Every structure is written in structure tokens, then in C-alpha cells.
Amino acid sequence: MDAPQLAFKERAAAALADGALKIAIDRTTGNAERKRAAAVAAFPEFEAARARGKAIKDHVIAHLDHYLEMFERNATAAGAQVHWAADDAEARAIVTRICLDARAKLVTRSKSMLGEEIGLPHALADAGIERVETDLAEHIIQLAGERPSHIVWPAMHRTREQVAQLFKVGHVPPPAAEDPATMVQSARRELRAKFLGADIGISGANFLVADTGATCTVTNEGNAELTTTPPRVHIVTAGIEKLVPSTAHAFALLRLLVRSATGGEMTQYTTFHHGPRREGDADGPEEMHIVLVDNGRTRMLGDEFRAMLRCIRCGACMNHCVVYRQIGGHAYGGTYPGPMGAVLTPVLDGLAQSRDLAHACTMNGRCAEVCPVGIPLPTLLRAWRTRSWRERLEPGSLRVGLGLWAMVARRPRLYRLASRIGVRALRLMGRRGWVRSLPLAKGWTAYRDMPRPAGRTFMEQYRAEQAGRRAPE
Incomplete structure (x- = not known):
């Protein structure tokens, strides 16, 4: 089946399973990253x-x-x-x-x-x-x-x-x-x-x-x-x-x-x-x-994606993108791959067909750091996420889940209780320092293990640290 006919997650899964693809990507993008760094260092x-x-x-x-x-x-x-x-x-x-x-x-x-x-x-x-x-x-x-x-x-x-x-x-x-x-x-x-x-x-x-x-x-x-x-x-x-x-x-x-x-x-x-x-x-x-x-x-001139028109098609954003370097270009499904493609594809093909692309970004910001004309790519991808939410394109399960999370987050006592229960439950699921499978998060653990948490929330650890500092010698 031709890749664009599949959903993004299916294309990405196929790419992650392709060992030869990973070798090819690493050879090219790694070399490009090193050469760009040397060229920039030599150009004050x-x-x-x-x-x-x-x-x-x-x-x-x-x-x-x-x-x-x-x-x-x-x-x-x-x-x-x-x-x-x-x-x-x-x-x-x-x-x-x-x-x-x-x-x-x-x-x-x-x-x-x-x-x-x-x-x-x-x-x-x-x-x-x-x-x-x-x-x-x-x-x-x-x-x-x-x-x-x-x-x-x-x-x-x-x-x-x-x-x-x-x-x-x-x-x-x-x-x-x-x-x-x-x-x-x-x-x-x-x-x-x-x-x-x-x-x-x-x-x-x-x-x-x-x-x-x-x-x-x-x-x-x-x-x-x-x-x-x-x-x-x-x-x-x-x-x-x-x-x-x-x-x-x-x-x-x-x-x-x-x-x-x-x-x-x-x-x-x-x-x-x-x-x-x-x-x-x-x-x-x-x-x-x-x-x-x-x-x-x-159309882009009059909306929040105007800055994307600066793009000079250098490819630096994808050479430094941690997602692109795992799945390659075909997984994106459109003409333009990588971070710049995740911004442009909804313009060309419609947001309903490509909403997953904006969610495939880790928001680490490396693409914006290396862009030669300063395009704020993570900001533009967040804008697509916002528009997708506003147009009710997100799955109903996601909207319900975020609604429940927001309800808990607005209630500090309930949030702290849920956090204590959550980290302790995750610790019980861990084996030899790693959590290899999580309910409701198999999209994450199918490709990577999550470090086993400490068993206490951040605030619990912070209070213990502060108490230790105040203890008399």
C-alpha cells in the first residue's frame, strides 16, 4: 500500500520497524549536522x-x-x-x-x-x-x-x-x-x-x-x-x-x-x-x-503561519529533528517532511487529514535554533494544535481525558493525592529500573522503556530535602 494512504501512526510504526531506513537516516542527517556545525563555527x-x-x-x-x-x-x-x-x-x-x-x-x-x-x-x-x-x-x-x-x-x-x-x-x-x-x-x-x-x-x-x-x-x-x-x-x-x-x-x-x-x-x-x-x-x-x-x-499572509513564508528550503530543521531522524520523511505523508512539513502540510492538504503531524513534535526547539531565517517552528506547531482543538478535530477520548486532567489539576489537594497514587503505582509496575508497559500509554512503551520513578512525588522529595538541610548537625 502506498504510504500516504495509511494513517500517520501506521506509517511511523512501519518506519520504526525498518532497520535499513534507520541506517540510511543516521548516515545522512548525522553527517549534515556535523558539517553545518563546522560551517557555522567557521563563519563568525x-x-x-x-x-x-x-x-x-x-x-x-x-x-x-x-x-x-x-x-x-x-x-x-x-x-x-x-x-x-x-x-x-x-x-x-x-x-x-x-x-x-x-x-x-x-x-x-x-x-x-x-x-x-x-x-x-x-x-x-x-x-x-x-x-x-x-x-x-x-x-x-x-x-x-x-x-x-x-x-x-x-x-x-x-x-x-x-x-x-x-x-x-x-x-x-x-x-x-x-x-x-x-x-x-x-x-x-x-x-x-x-x-x-x-x-x-x-x-x-x-x-x-x-x-x-x-x-x-x-x-x-x-x-x-x-x-x-x-x-x-x-x-x-x-x-x-x-x-x-x-x-x-x-x-x-x-x-x-x-x-x-x-x-x-x-x-x-x-x-x-x-x-x-x-x-x-x-x-x-x-x-x-x-x-x-x-x-x-x-492565505498564510493573513494568519498565524505567516512566518513560514520565510522558509528557504534548506532542510536544517529535519536534519536536527529527533522525530524525523527516527522515522524519516515518508512517514509524514505529505510533500514536505520534518518540522517544516508538519507546518506546511495542513495548509496544503487540510488540517483534518494531517492533524497528527503537529502532535508528533517533542517541542524541544532544535528546529528553531538551527533555522537560518528564525522561523519559530514549535510556536507554529502549537498553533496547529490549538486550531485542531478549537475545530474539535481531536478524538473524543482525548478531549475527555484532558477534561478529567484539567478538573484534577484545578484542585490542588486532589492533584497531590492523584500524584502520590500515580507514582507509587508506576513504581510497582517497574522491573529492574524500567517500566516496560503502561495501560493507556502503549504508544509510548511500544518503542521505549520509561525509567522507573522514585516512588515519591517531586514535592515529597523536595520537602524531604529541605527537612534534611534544616536538621541540626
Whole structure:
């Protein structure tokens, strides 16, 4: 069964039981965490740069209409055609129409989470257009028939051994060995003819530069350039929040993006696309189309989730999330995983379908600590919890249980009595220092043991401590 059809708890349970997944996650996120820490330590101006990045994004969000109009005007002047999509269905229709009008048979696509968000892969398949993912990780998950599990490393849930098996089946001829260099060479050989034979190249955009009308892509493989340059038509799909006022502002955010995402100072390829090929240009597409997608973003401008529009899609929040690092990205069920996905998915798919995501957070705050633009992710997740309660989406048993707890908590004597009974009962359930199973809490003890409590409440222990201090020597 496809993972999104299952409930979150079922997806999480399946992920926790997958030993190979845990190995793959630990390899990638642990490495990313160490590299980010080293990059930040080597960049003393990081906090000042983060404050500037936050200010840039907040300024654009506050004046989004102004910069959207400026971008459209300058992109059009550069020869690009700008299209507006209110939602995912309209975005899919626009891209599909451009492809059909161009009589495209083969489309290459550079990695774009916005394309995943609007369901572009399925739309192209339904239109009878062959789609080839050119990012190495996206190529892997296309062979596996899966969705991305991370916004920077889409195939991070796959071990090297699993990738080798996919290449043996999907590449003709298969790779001669399973070492990374040989497998990369096999993928390069498999994709090169597709790059040169594609009718249309589709990319995303890390930034949209308002004062020039240019789009900016950031990659480490060069596949974006091969996707956007040889085909006769280049289509860009981008969320309207990707705007920056100028190229200087784009580079200010790039300093944060790359360090937070991969721990580098700059990616191998940072490319600005400024309209189609002009007379005298050596290469480039004959047509350039830019599809600006709303899909709930303007709605976020007016509610408590406005700060989420700052997101520059670095993935640092999920690399440091204790929940993501246990269950991976597919367990979240939506396009975007991790803390940022837990905030965005209810916007895209509705709270009723995704209310469990906000409750999957431990509220330890690490995601907010590492966010390069200061998004208060735990605060936004609490806001979804509040809205879920207000809209009565919580199970009846939970509402009754919290009501009983609130009744006891408002009565100090009753609360103290219940606490004394509770800790003593838990101590009786413990064996060898641990409680391995608890009534009404099997969702916790199914995956971890709880330390056996001391047998006295905190206040009882505090009073005993104070009495010991006052005792005469």
C-alpha cells in the first residue's frame, strides 16, 4: 500500500520497524549536522547574517504584491512568459498545456519540491509525456517509484546497497561495480542522452530576483544547467514566496542556505536564468516560461503561519529533528517532511487529514535554533494544535481525558493525592529500573522503556530535602 494512504501512526510504526531506513537516516542527517556545525563555527558573522536573512524575507512578505509585479514586469521585459497559478490544479494545467503546445515527447526535470507539491510528475504521465528526473537522488527515487523523503537529499532513505540494486535493474548496461564512483558514472551515461534529446526542461527556483526578473537555481551536480539549456523550452515553477528584491539579497540568503543545507560555503553551481536565448547567445532555450504558484501562500499572509513564508528550503530543521531522524520523511505523508512539513502540510492538504503531524513534535526547539531565517517552528506547531482543538478535530477520548486532567489539576489537594497514587503505582509496575508497559500509554512503551520513578512525588522529595538541610548537625 502506498504510504500516504495509511494513517500517520501506521506509517511511523512501519518506519520504526525498518532497520535499513534507520541506517540510511543516521548516515545522512548525522553527517549534515556535523558539517553545518563546522560551517557555522567557521563563519563568525552567521548570527548577523541570519538576522539580515530574516529581515529580507519579512520585508518581501510585507510587500509581496509590489515585488510580484516588479518581477513580472522585468521577467517579461527579458523575454520570459509569466503565468499565474492560484492552486496546484491550475499550475499543473499550465505546465501541461505548455508541453502539449510544444508537442513535447520527452521532458527533463531538475529537482523541485514545488513540482512535487503541485503533482507535476503525475500530470505529465497522464498527458503521455515521458519525464526524466536528472538530479541523481531524484533519478534513484524515480527508479524506485517513490516520493522524495528529504527536500535536499530526496533519496536519503536509501542505502548505497539498495541504490546499487536499483541501478542493476534500471540501467542498461548495469554498473560494473557497486562503489559510488562507478554508480555515478552509470547514472551519467544513462542520463546524458536524455539531456540532449529533451524537448522541454523543467526546473524550480531557489530565488526569484524582482529587480532583474531572473530566476536562480542552486545545485551541486550541474544537472539543472543541462536541464535548462539544451531544450528549446525552459519552464520554471516557483512559489510566490521565493522572491528577493535584488541579486545582492539573493546572495545574502545563499550564504545561509548553503551552510544550513550542506555545510558548504557555496554550491558548485549557482545559476541565474534571465529570459530565453537572445541573438548572439551561444546557447539557451528559445522560450522561457515562469509559473508563479500561490497554492495557499497568500492565505498564510493573513494568519498565524505567516512566518513560514520565510522558509528557504534548506532542510536544517529535519536534519536536527529527533522525530524525523527516527522515522524519516515518508512517514509524514505529505510533500514536505520534518518540522517544516508538519507546518506546511495542513495548509496544503487540510488540517483534518494531517492533524497528527503537529502532535508528533517533542517541542524541544532544535528546529528553531538551527533555522537560518528564525522561523519559530514549535510556536507554529502549537498553533496547529490549538486550531485542531478549537475545530474539535481531536478524538473524543482525548478531549475527555484532558477534561478529567484539567478538573484534577484545578484542585490542588486532589492533584497531590492523584500524584502520590500515580507514582507509587508506576513504581510497582517497574522491573529492574524500567517500566516496560503502561495501560493507556502503549504508544509510548511500544518503542521505549520509561525509567522507573522514585516512588515519591517531586514535592515529597523536595520537602524531604529541605527537612534534611534544616536538621541540626
